[in-house]
Amino acid sequence: MxxxxxxxxxxxxxxxxxxxxxxxxxxxxxxxxxxxxxxxxxxxxxxxxxxxxxxxxxxxxxxxxxxxxxxDTSFIEIGSKRVLFPITVNENNEDLIEIIPAQASAGYLAGYADPEYIEQLQKIKLPFLPTGTHRAFPIKGDSMLPVKDGSFIVAKFVEDIQDIKNGRTYIVLTKDDGLVYKRVYDKDADTLILSSDNRFYNPYEVKKDQILELWEFTCCINTQEYKAEELKLSSIMNMFQELKVELESINIQNKT
Known part of the structure; x- marks a missing residue:
């Protein structure tokens, strides 16, 4: 056949x-x-x-x-056409997670809609995941501390961009930037704000029609152990970030 x-x-x-x-x-x-x-x-x-x-x-x-x-849910809209969204299962009909390797993450923008590309990816099973289609994405850099460079974010596919939860973290695939991991805020009907947890990186706006895929954080897989000084640094950064939020809140109250 x-x-x-x-x-x-x-x-x-x-x-x-x-x-x-x-x-x-x-x-x-x-x-x-x-x-x-x-x-x-x-x-x-x-x-x-x-x-x-x-x-x-x-x-x-x-x-x-x-x-x-x-x-029907195995297809996603790409422009004016639907393309197959591969769902891989093992011999027990259990969903498997595709892993996007760090060295191939740059090619994901070209291959994300190609079933053959997805089928060739390595796969694992994580029995504790909630229902839904998941993938594991490599993290580069320090923009989302304390998530370390080299970690993997396991995330659940979001079918409708309107289902975004303000302030949650997502893997975002865009036409211009490729894959990024950011905290996402819904600015208006047409625009999202992508923000890094590391305040050294400025937030920026992305038009919703530029987003090709959206994956909501489920869990993080660290490939390296944290050092004690890294945890202390992360705690200090979180403290300053929280302090900044409190100061901004005070300023708003003073203005009113």
Whole structure:
């Protein structure tokens, strides 16, 4: 069986359509749909375009990938098309977490929508995670202390940007900056503010339509042990940050 014949039947059933009803939607005969699904004939390019437009899925995904594990929630919007959002499972049908390696994180912007790229990533299982689709992302630099350089943030995929919780931390994939880990605030209907916990880095604004993926923090995996002086430094920084918030609050009260 070829992917296209498998996918036509699977996607048709996802939409709860009979062959007859589906043929009416595509303006062709029921026997033609049957021949595609049974592998007796291959759809010509014109029909592949029709199928791509109907399911809103790129042609290359329809003809190259077995979508039988895909549900409606397995697809995400990329521009005007839906692309497959791979969900990897083990032999017990348990969800696995893809790990974005540090040396390949720069390539994630090019490969995040490519099922073949995602399938090649290393995978682990963390049984304590809540339900949802998770990935592990490498952290670089010191903008989100006390999270150390070289740590991994395990985060849950956010399907709707409107579900952002003000002040929570997220892995954000944007067209211009690639992957960043920041504390996120909803400024208005069109704009988010991305803020670092390390106050040496200034917050900045990002338009929501520039965001390609959003992942909410679930847990952190440190790959190095903290030194005692690092913990002290982190505590001192947190104290100063809290003090700044208190001073700002006092200033606001004085102005009113």
């Amino acid at each position: 070829t992917p296209i014949q498998i996918n036509i039947k699977h996607l048709r059933l996802l939409k709860k359509l009979s062959q007859e009803r589906f043929s009416e939607e595509l303006k062709c005969t029921r026997s033609m749909i049957g021949s595609y699904e049974e592998g007796r004939s291959e759809p010509p390019i014109e029909r592949l375009i029709d199928l791509s437009n109907y399911f809103n899925i790129p042609i290359d995904i329809l003809v190259k990938n077995d979508l039988r594990l895909a549900k």
